[in-house]
Every structure is written in structure tokens, then in C-alpha cells.
Amino acid sequence: MVDEYFLFLHRDLPRQGPGSSQSTHTVIDLLPQKNYCDILDIGCGPGMQTMDLSRRFPESRITALDKYNIFLNQLEDSCLDLGIENVITTQGDMMSLPFRPESFDMIWSEGAIYIIGFEEGLKEWRRFLRKDGYLVVSELSWLTAARPPLIQAYWDDTYPDMQDIYENIGMIERAGYNLRGLYVIPPEDWDNDYYLPLLENLKKEQGRPLTEDQMTCLELEFLEIQMHNKFSRYFSYVFYVMEKA
Numbered sequence: 270m271v272d273e274y275f276l277f278l279h280r281d282l283p284r285q286g287p288g289s290s291q292s293t294h295t296v297i298d299l300l301p302q303k304n305y306c307d308i309l310d311i312g313c314g315p316g317m318q319t320m321d322l323s324r325r326f327p328e329s330r331i332t333a334l335d336k337y338n339i340f341l342n343q344l345e346d347s348c349l350d351l352g353i354e355n356v357i358t359t360q361g362d363m364m365s366l367p368f369r370p371e372s373f374d375m376i377w378s379e380g381a382i383y384i385i386g387f388e389e390g391l392k393e394w395r396r397f398l399r400k401d402g403y404l405v406v407s408e409l410s411w412l413t414a415a416r417p418p419l420i421q422a423y424w425d426d427t428y429p430d431m432q433d434i435y436e437n438i439g440m441i442e443r444a445g446y447n448l449r450g451l452y453v454i455p456p457e458d459w460d461n462d463y464y465l466p467l468l469e470n471l472k473k474e475q476g477r478p479l480t481e482d483q484m485t486c487l488e489l490e491f492l493e494i495q496m497h498n499k500f501s502r503y504f505s506y507v508f509y510v511m512e513k514a
Contacts, residue, residue: 274482274483274486275486276337276339278467278470278471278474278486278487278490279467279470280339280470281343281466281470282315282462282463282466282467282470283315283317283462283463283466284314284315284317284462284463285314285315285340285380285463286314286379286380286381286463286506287380287454287458287459287463287464287505287506288317288318288379288380288407288454288458288462288463288506289454289457289458289461289462290317290318290321292452292454292455292458292508293317293318293321293322293379294321294325295452296405296450296452296508296510297321297322297325299449299450299452299508299510300375300403300405300449300450300510301449304328304329304374305326305329305374305375305403306328306329306330306374307329307330307332307372307373307374307375308322308326308329308330308331308332308373308374308375308376308377309331309332309334309366309368309372309373309375309376309377309397310322310331310332310333310334310377310378311334311363311366311376311377311378311381311382311394312334312335312336312363312378312379312380312381312382312384313333313334313335313340313341313344313358314335314340314344314381315340315343315344315347316333316340316341316343316344316347316348316356317462318377318379319331319333319344319356320344320347320348320351320353320356322377323348323353323355323356324353326355327355328355329355329374330355330357331355331356331357332356332357332358332359332368332373333356333357333358333359334358334359334360334361334363334366335358335360335361336360336361336362336363337360338360341358341359341360344356344358345358363378363381363382363384363385363390364384364385364393366393366394366397368397370396370397371396371397371398371399371400371402372397372399373397373398373399373402374398374399374402374403375398375402375403375404375405376394376397376398376402376403376404376405377405377406378390378394378405378406378407379406379407379506380407380409380506381406382406382407382408383408383409383428383430386430387406387408387430387432387437387440388440388444390406391404391440391441391444391446391511392444395444395445395446395513398513399513400513401512401513402512402513403449403510403511403512403513404446404509404511404513405508405509405510405511406508406509406511407454407506407507407508407509408437408506408507408509409424409428409431409504409505409506409507410431410432410433410434410437410504410505410506410507411431411432411433411434411503411504412433412434412453412502412503412504412505412507413433413502413503414433416500416503416504417500417503419500420496420499420500420503420504423492423496424504427493431504434451434507437507437509438509441509441511445513445514446511446512446513446514447511447512447514448509448510448511449510449511449512450508450509450510451507451508451509451510452507452508452510453505453506453507453508454505454506454507454508455505456497456501456505458506459497459501459505464494464497467490467494468494471487471490471491474487475487
């Protein structure tokens with residue numbers, strides 16, 4: 270029931286996490302110019318970045334994978350409206366990808382690798398990349414060595430595996446990749462297509478009769494937004510661009 274209510278709160282959003290088309294295109298520019306015949310977007314959500322990839326790589330076959338059909342349906346409708354024909358949607362679990370090894374020239378994942386775990390995702394997804402393939406992910410990361418106790422305690426409770434950029438780079442190298450680029454998404458990427466439309470959904474729930482679990486879910490959503498508004502200089506999503514070594 271909590272998952273259902275979470276999905277209800279996140280209904281009809283342009284994105285299911287922080288990001289922007291501008292940031293996606295900036296990161297694409299960090300990649301070498303070569304053919305990426307097969308691209309996999311893991312945890313695609315409603316697929317705004319999937320459509321950005323389709324525009325930049327019009328000759329590529331792009332597979333968009335997500336656990337929830339509600340988001341895949343949203344992506345399919347958008348592709349139909351925009352005449353995008355090189356995107357294929359697949360319902361599946363990122364922890365057990367339904368593909369053969371070495372199926373992709375690039376794997377892309379914005380704001381989703383935390384679900385499997387950053388280190389585990391690096392290791393697990395590597396085998397699906399072809400020789401010299403690229404893995405591009407955005408991961409929630411600390412930006413400073415010292416943090417106020419309040420935001421440290423919040424993320425220790427919410428996402429205890431969160432590391433700083435240097436610790437993540439170490440995991441990348443140990444997992445068998447060469448780091449080729451970094452990009453920290455700006456604070457406005459949290460607001461424009463994510464928090465602002467999410468807030469509209471949250472405010473509609475205030476004053477409605479809710480179960481205890483639903484009320485807790487609603488309060489946690491508000492709290493996350495408040496934490497970012499107050500402490501955004503200490504953390505953000507960071508894109509890591511990696512080449513399979």
C-alpha cells in the first residue's frame with residue numbers, strides 16, 4: 270500500500286528524480302564520438318532522458334527499462350506524440366536484467382542505481398557492456414568533506430550508503446572502469462521538473478483523510494524537499510562517465 274501511495278504522489282511528473290535535458294546533453298558531450306548501436310536506459314521512469322538520448326543518437330536502438338508499467342506507458346505515449354521510433358520499452362528488474370552479456374555499447378541510468386546500490390550496480394551491469402562500452406550513471410553524492418549534523422543525520426537514515434565523489438571514484442576503478450568524466454547537476458535540476466510539480470501533488474493531499482502509513486509517506490516527501498532547500502550545497506546527484514576497462 271505504501272508503494273502504491275508513493276506512485277500516486279509521483280503521478281504524471283516529467284521526471285521521477287532530479288535532472289534536466291540540459292544536464293543530460295552536457296553529459297552526452299563528455300562521451301567520445303563513436304557509434305553506440307545499442308543503448309540501455311535503466312530505471313528510465315517516464316523517460317525524459319530516454320527521449321534526449323534518442324535525439325542525440327537517432328541511429329541507435331534504445332531500450333528503456335523500468336519496474337513500473339505506469340512510467341513505461343507514459344514514455345510510450347510521449348514517443349508516439351513526438352514521432353520517436355528508436356525507443357523500445359521493457360518492464361524488468363535492474364537487479365536481474367533480462368539481457369545477454371555484452372548486449373550494449375552504452376548503459377545509461379539517471380538517479381536510479383541507488384536502488385541496487387552504487388557498488389553492486391557497477392559490478393552487475395559491467396557484464397552487459399561490450400568491449401570499450403560506456404556506463405553513465407548519476408548517483409547521490411556528498412560534495413563536501415564536512416557537513417552540518419542535521420543533513421548528515423538525515424541522509425545517514427535515508428540513504429546510509431551515500432559516499433563522496435572520491436569514494437565513488439575508488440569504487441568505479443575497483444569495479445573495472447576508467448573514469449572519463451564527472452558532472453554535478455545544479456540545484457535547479459532538483460526543482461524545475463521534479464520538486465515543483467511533485468509539490469503540487471503533495472499539496473493536494475494535505476487535509477485529506479489518510480492512513481497512518483500514507484501520512485508518514487507524505488511527510489517524508491515534504492521533509493526531503495525541505496532538506497534540499499536548506500542544504501543543497503552539501504550534496505547533489507553527480508554523473509559518472511565510465512569506460513569499461
